Amino acid sequence: MAILICGGAGYIGSHTIRLLVDAGEDVIVADNLSTGHKTAINPAVKFYNCDIRDKVALQKIFAENKIEAVFHFAAFIEAGESVVLPLKYFSNNVVGMEILLEAMVDAGVDKIIFSSSAAVYGEPEKIPVGELDATVPVNPYGDSKLIMEMMMRRVSAAHGVRFVSLRYFNACGAIEDATIGEDHHPESHLIPLILQVPLGKREHITIFGDDYPTPDGTCIRDYIHVMDLAAAHQNALNYLRDGGESDFFNLGSGQGFSVKEIISTAEKVTAQKIKTVLGARRAGDPARLIASSDKARKILNWQPRFDDIEKIISTAWNWHRTHPNGFND
Ligand code: UFG
Numbered sequence: 001m002a003i004l005i006c007g008g009a010g011y012i013g014s015h016t017i018r019l020l021v022d023a024g025e026d027v028i029v030a031d032n033l034s035t036g037h038k039t040a041i042n043p044a045v046k047f048y049n050c051d052i053r054d055k056v057a058l059q060k061i062f063a064e065n066k067i068e069a070v071f072h073f074a075a076f077i078e079a080g081e082s083v084v085l086p087l088k089y090f091s092n093n094v095v096g097m098e099i100l101l102e103a104m105v106d107a108g109v110d111k112i113i114f115s116s117s118a119a120v121y122g123e124p125e126k127i128p129v130g131e132l133d134a135t136v137p138v139n140p141y142g143d144s145k146l147i148m149e150m151m152m153r154r155v156s157a158a159h160g161v162r163f164v165s166l167r168y169f170n171a172c173g174a175i176e177d178a179t180i181g182e183d184h185h186p187e188s189h190l191i192p193l194i195l196q197v198p199l200g201k202r203e204h205i206t207i208f209g210d211d212y213p214t215p216d217g218t219c220i221r222d223y224i225h226v227m228d229l230a231a232a233h234q235n236a237l238n239y240l241r242d243g244g245e246s247d248f249f250n251l252g253s254g255q256g257f258s259v260k261e262i263i264s265t266a267e268k269v270t271a272q273k274i275k276t277v278l279g280a281r282r283a284g285d286p287a288r289l290i291a292s293s294d295k296a297r298k299i300l301n302w303q304p305r306f307d308d309i310e311k312i313i314s315t316a317w318n319w320h321r322t323h324p325n326g327f328n329d
Pocket residue numbers: 077078079117118119141169170171188189190191193205206207208209219220221259282285289
């Protein structure tokens with residue numbers, strides 16, 4: 001039976017596919033290529049150019065293939081954009097999830113692994129953030145992910161579709177052979193933006209505020225390598241195959257790094273001085289966001305391989321320096 005990867009042309013989806021294919025899984029991709037890249041899709045897999053809001057197209061995929069489980073990566077992810085265009089997020093993310101679940105229930109597909117986000121917590125009450133902490137998103141993107149989780153929970157109870165919801169903290173890095181990596185348009189994430197400076201594609205990196213209540217005044221985040229996220233998906237699939245119950249898991253390294261620490265590590269990795277400019281705070285940025293991932297370690301048997309931020313950034317650098325224009329599609 002096959003695994004259907006919705007959003008398999010995107011950053012985390014394409015890395016997860018690499019692990020699944022290497023493990024001998026039969027993989028099928030559905031992606032509308034609105035933010036993903038055709039050339040990021042593993043040539044070993046069957047590809048449907050399909051929007052998950054198109055129920056007829058989904059029904060066709062389920063009819064033509066024996067699907068065991070769905071991995072759902074097909075969501076918009078820009079928190080800032082979601083404030084300006086909330087309906088774009090409610091349509092693709094929330095309506096997309098509704099139609100996907102409908103098609104799954106109709107086809108009798110009973111396992112889903114979902115890309116959730118630390119954004120469901122909003123401004124955390126305490127650090128590290130645990131799965132039972134309050135979920136109070138501060139933007140429509142976070143709302144959409146929380147609503148999608150609620151939908152899975154209710155559908156699970158009513159129709160027996162079991163789910164694993166993986167709440168990623170700051171995904172970063174690239175596969176070690178640097179054949180795929182991060183390529184967003186426009187790019188808004190810290191590490192790829194920093195690396196555009198040594199690539200000569202950007203004059204400087206703007207630090208969004210240095211007056212936060214942190215040791216150096218800049219925001220602290222929990223950076224987790226994309227291949228460690230990919231491995232968590234594989235473990236989650238095996239957990240559901242072994243009869244595991246529906247559940248939510250944080251995925252982070254448990255370590256926090258400030259914006260300034262990330263910049264100085266990038267200087268070390270690239271052996272270049274990176275020009276910085278101090279800017280205003282970005283709306284909605286919590287000062288510190290660090291995950292407790294004890295639950296994933298215990299229940300999913302997940303052990304992140306990348307625990308060194310220099311190594312993590314060097315995998316990102318290997319991708320960007322060998323693909324300065326990303327995927328070219
Ligand atoms: N930052 C800068 N300058 C930049 C870009 C970012 O200083 O040019 C700072 C941000 O203010 C933040 C940190 O770098 O403090 C990380 O910013 P990112 O945009 O890379 O990541 P976020 O922490 O904002 O967002 C990540 C995911 C989102 C998810 C969120 C959950 O990318 O999808 O975590 O809180 F919603």
